[in-house]
Amino acid sequence: MKIFIDSADVWAIKDAYETGLIDGVTTNPTLIMKSGRHPEQVYQKLKDMGIGDISMEVVGNAEAMISEGRRLKAKFGDCATIKVPCTPDGLLACRTLSKELIRVNVTLIFSTAQAILAAKAGATYVSPFVGRLEDNSHSGVEVTRSIVDVYKRHGVHTEVLAASIRDVAKVTLAFWNGAHICTIPPTVFEKMYNHVLTDAGLKIFDEDHKTTFPTERVGGDMDALGDISYPPITGTDDGFTYTINTDDPLLDIDFGDYNEDDPRIGFIP
């Protein structure tokens, strides 16, 4: 189960990638245009971040797609996945590039029939466009499920990469229906963390934690507390001089309520 980011916004991708939960990136000519950058500038930045699977879309006839695919693979190495449309030219390019062990993502898939042809052409990934199917009153999730079923029945190794995903519910549904990968915009990825009950539960836990550790000085990080050295505190009380070893992060310093038997507190005569 892999999550790809569907974007050419390098800063948004960087934020998502730094979570450690992202397995790749898909781009397309529209996303590249929106980024305002040259495609190769985007690919290079993503490669420099360490992203190991970047879909780079090529255009033109089969010959043009093949030569551009080879060039991109030579230039960017193993992180390059060549993205071609599900057309006769695109699948010819897919067949040639796949034979050369270049990963190919066949995009603009809207039916199981197209996914069957893409698998026959040796595609590494097929990208059913879930959102655009839904825009046209077809169930994108159902098409995804159908492709997954056919591939399973026939032992096909091509992976189903659900694309054109615009909300969190579709991510869940796509995976639930067997998609191997979902590619999602950074905003959808961020929303995957959210649940109103998590927020409500966290608020209660934070308040209860504050009640348990009212003097805690480092926000919530008990491991960090263990690394901090606090100087002992000395004072007098009722004729005694006392020292408190504040190096103990679990010690609740309460001058009005200390326990003379507590081994952490020493009395100086």
Ligand code: G3P
């Ligand atoms: O990966 C394909 C995706 O970018 C298309 O998404 O929202 O334009 O249909 P959308």
